Amino acid sequence: MSDTLFDYFTQVELPTPTLGADEVTRLFAQHFGLDVDLQPLGSQQDQNFRVFPRGESTPLGVLKLSNPAFSEAEIAMQDAAAAQVAERQPALRIPRLVAGSRGAMAAWWPSSEGRIHARVIENIAGSTLTGSTYLAPDIVARMGELSGRVSVALADFHDPAESRVLQWDLRHAERVIELLLPREPDADVRATIIAAREPALRVLAPLAEQLPVQAGHFDITDDNMLRPPGGRLPDAVIDFGDVAASWAVGELATTLSSVLHHDGASPATTLPAIRAFHALRPLGEHEADALWALVTLRGAVLVLSGREQVRLDSANEYASGALDREYRVLERAASVPPEVMAQVVRRALGLPVAAPGSGPDASPLPPFTSPTALDAGTVAPLNDEGAWMHAGTLDNAAFAAFDTGSDVAFLPPWRPILTGAPARTPSAPATIPTGVTLWLAEPTPVLGSVTRDGDALVVHGGGEALEFTAAGGLGPEPMLPARTRIQVTRRPEGAPAAPPLVEAAYADGWRAVVGDALEALGLAGHVADVAGEGDAGAHPDSAAMLARRERVLAEVQEHYYATPPQIERGWREYLVDVDGRVYLDMLNNVTSVGHAHPHVVEAAHRQMRLLNTNSRFHYAAIAEYAERIASLLPEHLDTVFFVNSGSEATDLAIRLAMAATGRRDIVAMREAYHGWTYASDAVSTSIADNPNALETRPDWVHTVDAANSYRGTHRGADAHRYAPEAVAVIDALADSGRPPAGFICEPYFGNAGGVPLPEGYLAQVYDAVRRHGGVVIADEVQVGYGRLGGWFWGHEQQGVVPDIVAVAKSVGSGHPVGAVITTRAIADQYRTGGYFFASTGGSPVSSVIGMAVLDVIENEGLQQNAWRVGQHLRRRLEALMEQHPIIGAVHGSGLYMGLELVRDRSTLEPATEETALICDRLRELGVIMQPTGDYQNVFKIKPPLCVTIESADYFADQVERVLATGW
Known part of the structure; x- marks a missing residue:
């Protein structure tokens, strides 16, 4: 080991030390007085081991055998820089030298490969971001934050050894490339490097002298950040081996390059890291302009250096294993020219952006007249x-x-x-x-x-x-x-x-x-003004529109996703944002027959040209539509009320039960959601919608256990016990002098993600309610109208007939239509409490839309499509379940399905956080999906009934990709 500071250009070849494990354990005991077990760790130019006291499982630290090319002054500088970052940024976990019985574990070893410096550094618990799995935006942002924190901590760090010349110092990138490029044997690699190098150097040349210089880590990459055990976001920075003085912005450029090889990464996906770095250590305009050129040059240096190291040291698995991902870094960095990314970065940071030019003054074409x-x-x-x-x-x-x-x-x-x-x-x-x-x-x-x-x-x-x-x-x-x-x-x-x-x-x-x-x-x-945006920019400002929404809408009126796309068009099973990105809608049971179905649109358009008025006027459409709906149910369910929503439908159904029986007590199944009106909310006990649901029920609501055979009180074969227990609750109410007016539940457990009720459950419960003079309500808002595939109504799956059916959502395919269907006798009892009307419930337009939806379901065989596509999708998801333990169950029937995610298939601990993150990742992959269930750990798979096999396959393919590459 030389006392001279390292200069890469005088010693290009840096073979790593390759001491054998026996020699290392012997030298360790000799110099540090401790017998240890070793676990080899990768390094490109040093030799590293995780060391354990002999026979123990808790690591003592990481043994670093420094490359003999590096001087003692440089090694001391690395330790001093780490100590300063640890002091200045106490929230970060930073490794320091480990002390042993003989003092700090750092010494010169006389080894078989010459004199070598060994030191033991603290082992930081956790896991790195190593590999090429997906990095979510919040993780990318944290990477930029860590890079910024270290840069700020080292802003005033100075050391005589900081002038060392490393191949990773981006000030020397051009020289490194010139040196290694002729040694690269692959002509295609050389061509790629040259094509990337030239624009980067062109951008960098006028900026280089203006870039601030300071000491830095300059290797804050995915390999050198650690998440705490069980944690998601990294909070530790390790390996200060590349500390030197260089362009300060190179700290961020190095971090960004390590993002680019991950699944789905692109130059745009690094912006959260750039913003996070800038928030801590603001970039100057020159630095913003130079940043992407440096990222590109970093990619070129990685590729050439890695391939050179493998040619030099073919046994170095760490270096050889990185070749493919280093090449991806270069390809993705070079996919957008650095001058273009400079403007993208400026806009992201709120810095001035270049004004676009307009071209030559004189038109090369003759004047146009029209x-x-x-x-x-x-x-x-x-x-x-x-x-x-x-x-x-x-x-x-x-x-x-x-x-x-x-x-x-x-x-x-x-x-x-x-x-x-x-x-x-x-x-x-x-x-x-x-x-x-x-x-x-x-x-x-x-x-x-x-x-x-x-x-x-x-x-x-x-x-x-x-x-x-x-x-x-x-x-x-x-x-x-x-x-x-x-x-x-x-x-x-x-x-x-x-x-x-x-x-x-x-x-x-x-x-x-x-x-x-x-x-x-x-x-x-x-140029005509497009969508009110004029010539203000390349695309509408969705963020500004979201801010407008949030200023005027109540906060409790939530929207999907934290940063949602601005959706302005739908077609069949697709949704389209303002940038022309088309998403596959696997969520939307509201638009049952598909977005913007021409038959439905034409029916509404034609009727709007004719008449739309209060439903108390006499017109044909309301009678015709009521007849159509009633014909879909048993003959005695012959009387229809029209409302505007599912909440209103279930609310009215409850009021009908009370009026028909002269009672006020209602029995409802727990963990269900029925709506937001007073009565429908009263019987809604989903803790996902209201964490205090059970504690805040009015005294007239009585609940029975959620009959969930997967994660409920009784599971599997024991699920038959739910019905007798529910009957016992009903009997006890009657015995106490409060026989129920009615019982309400979804006939197919929709809120839990499409879990079927146990066989015979409704038959037993309905019998008990009717035995005590009550009526039974089927909430078909989500599961009815052909969505189950095998049955048009959910209650048909249970082989029962309710007294009252509440339905909405699907019946209008996005238009606010709801209906309650019951017997004439029950309907007539409502007269005792006054009269009923809904001004727009069953309006002319609503009625013709409702009939058009039925036309489409019947004429296009959408119930049959729900069964065919649903069965296919079920097989795809069940195949994924065999590969990925996080999938606990595939629920549902037809196109009402639920994919339940768990952390443990035995305990059924819900994977709530994972489900939300996976849904976010699916949106990035072009799929709209959201969680449901009390624990928000079930995919709510309810696409428009027209969804195709091809779209179902795309959904399954993207779920598979996320489960394989991360979220």
């Missing part, structure tokens, strides 16, 4: 009735404009387009056009200084270029064809070439770099 701007965004009428799924929709719209006299139709850049977007994607698709799309009514010459670049015509001027390309190519003359898609992109000198479409996350960055071609074509003044 331009038509097309709108292909999420809410554009162009995309109605699923037209967004068809490739020819945009062309047809352009040609229609020609039929009305337009000489050019065009699609503006920088506005999201839904037309042509894919339906199921695990990452956000590219939906933002970077250039103008033109359709010309007649062939049109291109004016100005025109050159050829492959298949493109390029017009130069003012240090910029406009590039014209056409579907099918362009002829030899500078002439643009008619009735053909033509792409026009702007490219300032030195700017990267923009792809035709980019993801919304990068659109503002690209726009700031390449600008807008509209003005150069003379079309800027003809």
